[in-house]
């Protein structure tokens with residue numbers, strides 16, 4: 001890692017920050033390259049403390065603008081947070097951009113984390129060279145974004161592309177958004193972990209009255225703690241049939257939802273990323289099977305794995321800050337990246 005602030009003033013130097021429920025990831029981009037990056041725990045005391053933590057990172061670096069990505073929605077002017085369901089604290093109406101600008105004296109741009117991920121993958125990652133793409137991030141929940149004509153669509157409040165909140169199971173489990181049966185209640189990381197915990201508990205209660213494989217016995221040994229999506233994936237890779245069925249069922253829901261989006265928009269390229277994405281090879285056959293049903297409408301679908309890794313959201317936030325502040329000659333001439 002190279003410290004900046006030494007030598008000529010960097011052109012287009014921005015801090016990109018991606019706030020998650022557990023960690024805050026940041027990257028420092030200067031001269032179109034990442035010069036430093038890091039991770040810190042997300043303060044549990046709420047948005048004011050999160051702003052303090054980000055300001056401390058910014059103060060230690062030489063940057064001209066700050067981009068922040070969040071897992072939720074923003075005010076129509078993109079200056080404050082509205083619905084941020086998975087981070088501790090009261091985020092409703094918190095003026096994060098203004099708070100950070102006062103603390104750092106730098107321009108601050110906010111965006112949704114899935115749209116940030118998509119912006120980075122479109123500019124620098126696996127969607128480079130494509131102009132019309134559907135993006136899906138599979139983590140605790142499921143995020144999404146849509147690029148048309150080489151631009152990631154955002155819209156008022158940065159709400160375009162919420163694939164995870166398409167209904168996959170009418171009347172199903174209650175989602176963090178308030179609705180029932182959203183795709184992320186069926187196929188998000190939290191849903192997968194819950195399904196696997198239930199399967200393990202069922203075995204522990206003696207409900208599994210069939211003979212178990214050695215791998216199933218090993219899985220049962222983990223039931224003293226809450227299962228994680230990684231536990232489920234490990235069991236599936238070891239050949240556990242119940243784990244495979246849970247992933248297949250999630251993959252069918254993902255493929256069906258993606259097929260609906262692709263048919264609606266007339267697109268045929270998908271980029272999949274997020275923390276659960278390393279297990280996508282296990283889900284791919286069922287996803288592709290669901291997409292084959294759409295072939296007459298949308299033709300063959302190209303499913304691409306995201307290329308930029310866990311810092312993609314922070315990179316997208318930095319790119320957004322650079323594009324909307326540093327490259328613009330004056331505030332009145334800011335490029336309207338969110339135009340649709």
Ligand SMILES: [Zn+2]
Pocket residue numbers: 164165175176177178179182
């Ligand atoms: Zn939902």
